[in-house]
Amino acid sequence: MAPSRSTARPLSAALLAAGLAAVLAAVVLVRAAAAAEAPWLVAGAGAAGAVALLVIAAAVLTARAAAVGWGVALLAAEYAIFLVGRGAPLDAYAPLLGIGLVLVAELSFTACEWRGPHAVDSTVELRRWSRLALAAAAGGGVGGGALALAAAVPGSVAGLVIGAAGVVGLVGLAAWLRASTSGETQPAP
Amino acid sequence: MSWAPTARLLAYPWLIAALLLAALAAGRPELAAVAAPLAALLLAGLLSTRRPQLPAVLVSAAEGRVIEGDRVDLTVDVAFPGEVEALEVGLLLPSGVELVEADNPRLLARADGPRQILTVSVRPRRWGVFALGPVHLRAFDDFRLRRFEARLDGGAVIRAYPRAERLRTLVRPAHTHLYSGNRVAARKGEGIEFADTRPYVPGDQLRSVNWRASARRGDLWVTLRHPERNVDVVLLLDTFTHAGAADGSTLEQMVRGASSLASAWLRERDRVGVIDFGGTLRWLEVGGGLRHAYRLVDALLDTQVVFSYAWKGSEVIPIRLLPPHALVVGLSPLLDQRFLKALLDLRGRGLDVAVIELPVEPHLGAPATEVALLARRMWRLERETVRARLLQAGVGVAEWAESEPLEAVVAEVDAWRRRARLRVR
Numbered sequence: 065m066a067p068s069r070s071t072a073r074p075l076s077a078a079l080l081a082a083g084l085a086a087v088l089a090a091v092v093l094v095r096a097a098a099a100a101e102a103p104w105l106v107a108g109a110g111a112a113g114a115v116a117l118l119v120i121a122a123a124v125l126t127a128r129a130a131a132v133g134w135g136v137a138l139l140a141a142e143y144a145i146f147l148v149g150r151g152a153p154l155d156a157y158a159p160l161l162g163i164g165l166v167l168v169a170e171l172s173f174t175a176c177e178w179r180g181p182h183a184v185d186s187t188v189e190l191r192r193w194s195r196l197a198l199a200a201a202a203g204g205g206v207g208g209g210a211l212a213l214a215a216a217v218p219g220s221v222a223g224l225v226i227g228a229a230g231v232v233g234l235v236g237l238a239a240w241l242r243a244s245t246s247g248e249t250q251p252a253p
Numbered sequence: 254m255s256w257a258p259t260a261r262l263l264a265y266p267w268l269i270a271a272l273l274l275a276a277l278a279a280g281r282p283e284l285a286a287v288a289a290p291l292a293a294l295l296l297a298g299l300l301s302t303r304r305p306q307l308p309a310v311l312v313s314a315a316e317g318r319v320i321e322g323d324r325v326d327l328t329v330d331v332a333f334p335g336e337v338e339a340l341e342v343g344l345l346l347p348s349g350v351e352l353v354e355a356d357n358p359r360l361l362a363r364a365d366g367p368r369q370i371l372t373v374s375v376r377p378r379r380w381g382v383f384a385l386g387p388v389h390l391r392a393f394d395d396f397r398l399r400r401f402e403a404r405l406d407g408g409a410v411i412r413a414y415p416r417a418e419r420l421r422t423l424v425r426p427a428h429t430h431l432y433s434g435n436r437v438a439a440r441k442g443e444g445i446e447f448a449d450t451r452p453y454v455p456g457d458q459l460r461s462v463n464w465r466a467s468a469r470r471g472d473l474w475v476t477l478r479h480p481e482r483n484v485d486v487v488l489l490l491d492t493f494t495h496a497g498a499a500d501g502s503t504l505e506q507m508v509r510g511a512s513s514l515a516s517a518w519l520r521e522r523d524r525v526g527v528i529d530f531g532g533t534l535r536w537l538e539v540g541g542g543l544r545h546a547y548r549l550v551d552a553l554l555d556t557q558v559v560f561s562y563a564w565k566g567s568e569v570i571p572i573r574l575l576p577p578h579a580l581v582v583g584l585s586p587l588l589d590q591r592f593l594k595a596l597l598d599l600r601g602r603g604l605d606v607a608v609i610e611l612p613v614e615p616h617l618g619a620p621a622t623e624v625a626l627l628a629r630r631m632w633r634l635e636r637e638t639v640r641a642r643l644l645q646a647g648v649g650v651a652e653w654a655e656s657e658p659l660e661a662v663v664a665e666v667d668a669w670r671r672r673a674r675l676r677v678r
Contacts, residue, residue: 133264158283203293207286
């Protein structure tokens with residue numbers, strides 16, 4: 065096994081992340097422009113997408129992994145603005161956007177990690193990306209199923225309750241994780 | 254192994270929660286569908302990997318004793334934990350030791366076997382005792398959501414000895430010892446070097462008769478010779494203070510010089526002792542032979558500056574450490590008055606003292622202002638005065654710039670002593 069630490073790797077991951085984020089932002093913006101009646105919604109979506117791109121590019125270039133989440137959140141915000149402007153019909157492409165966001169986030173985090181003192185092995189990375197693609201695809205499938213269910217049973221109370229419980233649970237998990245890492249640093253040889 | 258969340262695990266729950274909240278608030282299930290892949294990833298990552306067991310790691314060095322600058326091969330034996338796919342192994346090297354042609358950290362894959370051995374080459378840049386390690390271990394779960402880390406003691410220690418300069422010239426002592434050695438004594442007796450002739454007296458050995466002189470003078474004359482004797486040398490190291498950074502300070506130069514001098518005198522079958530005179534007093538009594546040489550170099554490796562305000566003079570040095578007629582060679586940057594006074598006291602007590610001065614000025618920055626320039630000139634004048642006081646007391650002083658060989662400095666001290674026709678009470 066020959067671990068490699070070339071400088072081309074982080075750069076390629078960073079370019080891929082920024083490129084994919086740009087594609088997602090552009091697609092959402094074009095769809096928003098086509099669907100929205102109010103120009104301020106298009107402007108809002110465009111602004112969110114542009115800021116998201118800037119944040120992601122800055123995060124991968126300066127290896128600030130903490131900023132990646134904000135970039136992805138801004139991309140999601142762009143999509144949310146598009147949905148508000150679009151109106152009633154459900155957007156069937158939402159799970160695909162979810163998978164795209166996962167890829168942008170993972171590529172950005174990977175680019176940040178590879179700039180640090182980490183050893184990288186191609187075989188191990190390949191296995192990780194395979195697992196990741198599988199999990200994201202499964203999640204996309206679940207998302208698609210949920211959308212189909214929402215289309216079939218509009219205004220379901222059960223969905224509202226499950227969603228609210230999910231929010232509370234995730235906020236609790238995030239808070240616990242934040243508390244459990246207080247004072248932790250990442251030492252590097 | 255302890256664990257900590259990676260940036261992913263800190264970001265994903267918030268992202269998913271925000272998307273779900275937005276979905277609820279806006280009544281748009283698409284936003285929940287966007288969150289689904291992220292949630293699947295989070296769930297799979299948290300459920301897939303258990304916390305790995307602490308791996309057993311052993312670091313061993315091919316050689317425990319090396320000369321500074323030499324390459325040492327280390328082997329890091331890692332028993333691979335089964336719970337992770339890959340393990341990063343990084344060796345934390347102490348200051349003064351550098352890595353030679355190796356990646357640090359290195360990544361080990363579980364596929365390559367349950368027990369793996371890494372070879373890492375290091376090089377001690379300077380002399381000293383270096384504990385290699387700890388070994389930093391890092392692993393991630395299958396989705397890089399959690400980071401598992403541990404720091405284990407390596408357990409390997411290398412002793413890097415100073416690279417000794419081979420000296421052919423040494424400071425000639427004013428007195429020799431009674432034991433036989435390689436040094437030509439000033440007095441006359443049994444030996445090899447011709448000293449003088451004198452008339453034969455009953456009891457003289459027949460082999461000492463100088464037949465040519467006897468034939469010329471018509472009477473029996475005998476040859477007198479200088480006996481070969483050894484000398485006791487005490488290296489007095491100034492550990493009150495030092496100048497310069499850790500790598501390349503006057504302390505480092507002092508120990509290197511002491512090692513070279515001690516090796517050279519021990520090769521000449523002289524007896525050498527060492528005294529660290531500073532904040533603490535450490536010593537090794539005079540002795541000779543190979544075993545003593547190793548003890549002496551080991552003692553030199555532990556030399557360090559211990560800061561102290563306490564006033565100390567030569568009276569704190571046990572009398573047995575300074576044998577009669579011993580040559581005391583001080584190595585000092587001549588910055589501390591206590592050391593200076595001790596040198597003058599020893600000389601005053603009738604000991605044969607010489608000093609090798611370690612220059613301080615290369616470790617100082619260039620004076621930036623007029624006032625600083627003036628202060629530097631005054632400081633230089635003060636140092637000149639210090640040197641003059643030592644020379645006036647009969648203590649030979651020579652400055653040893655690191656770029657020049659020690660032998661030249663030793664020869665300079667020796668030449669001054671001969672010119673001064675040094676006499677020791």
